[in-house]
Amino acid sequence: MADPSSNVLSVRALVAGYERDLPIVRGVDFSVSSGEFVVILGPNGAGKSTFVKAIAGLVPIHSGSAALGSFDITNVAAHDKIRHGLAFVPQTENIFATLSISDNLQLAADILPRGRRGTRIAEIYSMFPDLAARPSLRAGQLSGGQRQMLAVARALVVDPSVLILDEPSAGLSPKIVSEVFSRLKAINQANVTVVLVEQNVKAALAIADRAVILVEGRVRHEGPAASLADDPVVAELYLGARREGEGARP
Numbered sequence: 001m002a003d004p005s006s007n008v009l010s011v012r013a014l015v016a017g018y019e020r021d022l023p024i025v026r027g028v029d030f031s032v033s034s035g036e037f038v039v040i041l042g043p044n045g046a047g048k049s050t051f052v053k054a055i056a057g058l059v060p061i062h063s064g065s066a067a068l069g070s071f072d073i074t075n076v077a078a079h080d081k082i083r084h085g086l087a088f089v090p091q092t093e094n095i096f097a098t099l100s101i102s103d104n105l106q107l108a109a110d111i112l113p114r115g116r117r118g119t120r121i122a123e124i125y126s127m128f129p130d131l132a133a134r135p136s137l138r139a140g141q142l143s144g145g146q147r148q149m150l151a152v153a154r155a156l157v158v159d160p161s162v163l164i165l166d167e168p169s170a171g172l173s174p175k176i177v178s179e180v181f182s183r184l185k186a187i188n189q190a191n192v193t194v195v196l197v198e199q200n201v202k203a204a205l206a207i208a209d210r211a212v213i214l215v216e217g218r219v220r221h222e223g224p225a226a227s228l229a230d231d232p233v234v235a236e237l238y239l240g241a242r243r244e245g246e247g248a249r250p
Helices: 048-056 078-083 101-111 114-127 144-156 174-189 201-207 225-229 232-238
Strands: 007-016 025-033 037-041 061-068 086-089 162-166 193-197 210-215 218-224
Touching (some): 007 193, 025 048, 025 193, 025 218, 037 048, 037 174, 037 201, 048 086, 048 162, 078 086, 086 144, 101 114, 101 144, 114 144, 144 162, 174 193, 174 201, 201 225, 210 225, 218 225
Parallel strands (some): 037 193, 037 210
Antiparallel strands (some): 007 061, 210 218
8 A cells, every 4th residue: 555644646445336226346445645656457347447437526436535635535526626636538538539639738728727828738748749740630630549648638738646547558559558658657757646547457567656456346456566467366366367378368
């Protein structure tokens, strides 16, 4: 567990799901310290996406709590959580495809003070030179990897303390996944705390500091990412990996 004195995100006994009588997340305790890069892993149906959506305010929380630093965000509306420093990048529908790159960023910047917007967008362009090169291009014309980078850029406009991403590698080629993950690591190294839900276990563990494994809506295992990457029992039981000699996982 992260050091409680430095927790930037704390979740306690969280129970969440679309229906009160059918919880998907079942009493999860989870903490992230400032500057950490934490990956949330687990088999399909483990509740990973539901968990982070509940934190972000997109899935009902039935009991338990979530806090950013000392501020309780359990019952705060999703759009207000952004103002308190929580940015969430969903797996799909994370950009406005019919608008330009520039318009996407300007919309995201609307919650900033008027005098700060232009400066912050310029800072974002310096972080994402591919986007800066074609600001008038319609977002729907971008490649899958570029769309994900625009989605991340939109989230970063508000200068969040915590960036949560839900499976940003979905549908991308291995080469593009490597580029996206490399950019996420650079963002983390620029003092942005990152929480990543991923199915690409090997790639995620390679860039994370710590990993948490969910199974059936509960935390079953956690530890340093490097240790879990080499743990055959964890890989077999919780990640669906095959034993050596049985062939590579697709």
